[in-house]
Amino acid sequence: MNEIKTKGIVVSEMPIGENDKRIVIITKDKGKITVFARGARKTNSMFLAGSQLFCYGEYILYKGKSSSYNVKQIQIIESFHGIRKDIDLLAYGLYVLEFATFITQENVPNKPLMKLMLKTLQILVRKVIDYDLTMRIFELKAMSYIGYTPNVINCVNCGKQYDKYSFSIKLGGIVCKNCSDEQKYVIRINNSTIYTMRYILATSVEKLFSFQVNETIKYELTLIMKKYIEYHLNHKFKSLDFLLKL
Numbered sequence: 190m191n192e193i194k195t196k197g198i199v200v201s202e203m204p205i206g207e208n209d210k211r212i213v214i215i216t217k218d219k220g221k222i223t224v225f226a227r228g229a230r231k232t233n234s235m236f237l238a239g240s241q242l243f244c245y246g247e248y249i250l251y252k253g254k255s256s257s258y259n260v261k262q263i264q265i266i267e268s269f270h271g272i273r274k275d276i277d278l279l280a281y282g283l284y285v286l287e288f289a290t291f292i293t294q295e296n297v298p299n300k301p302l303m304k305l306m307l308k309t310l311q312i313l314v315r316k317v318i319d320y321d322l323t324m325r326i327f328e329l330k331a332m333s334y335i336g337y338t339p340n341v342i343n344c345v346n347c348g349k350q351y352d353k354y355s356f357s358i359k360l361g362g363i364v365c366k367n368c369s370d371e372q373k374y375v376i377r378i379n380n381s382t383i384y385t386m387r388y389i390l391a392t393s394v395e396k397l398f399s400f401q402v403n404e405t406i407k408y409e410l411t412l413i414m415k416k417y418i419e420y421h422l423n424h425k426f427k428s429l430d431f432l433l434k435l
């Protein structure tokens with residue numbers, strides 16, 4: 190039997206028939222996979238808790254007839270039960286799942302992204318730092334893991350270093366005064382916001398979620414990341430629109 194054992198996070202769940210469930214898990218070893226959990230909706234099912242949204246666990250799976258898998262065994266590592274109990278927290282958590290699902294490919298593992306997603310959910314549920322800042326860190330780091338690292342070191346157009354910049358969404362980085370005049374979609378950016386972005390990109394996930402920023406930096410980060418993501422991924426996240434209205 191073609192069996193695999195991998196750690197993963199449940200990013201979506203859908204009821205099938207009367208008692209079963211189809212879940213999508215972002216796993217450490219296989220990327221995004223679809224898994225069938227037989228009987229998972231029965232109250233006495235041993236798959237009940239482990240097949241719920243946000244659950245992080247170790248999954249033993251076997252190959253189904255098509256490209257999907259079936260659950261054989263689930264060992265819950267962290268249920269993130271707290272996220273589902275708080276409506277604000279739930280909104281942030283759902284955005285993390287939606288974002289990660291969108292940028293993860295089926296059967297293509299992305300271990301740094303998986304680690305980032307797990308850490309972000311832990312930071313949210315333990316309320317370590319501001320929820321919005323947590324999201325901006327997650328977004329910027331996640332974008333860098335899939336090849337969209339913005340250049341925040343020197344002017345992305347001419348390569349020179351200056352003491353003031355704007356941010357070009359289209360070019361994907363900071364632009365100097367001379368170059369910003371030629372660009373259409375530029376956003377004003379303070380140096381402290383640039384330093385924050387440099388810090389996020391250069392720091393490991395373990396050490397990352399331990400700083401605070403003022404409202405100006407948070408505002409600029411939110412605006413830049415929203416437009417940067419929309420432009421480069423060519424996608425609007427439904428759960429983000431909801432979050433920005435909170």
Ligand SMILES: [Zn+2]
Binds near residue numbers: 364
């Ligand atoms: Zn320039």
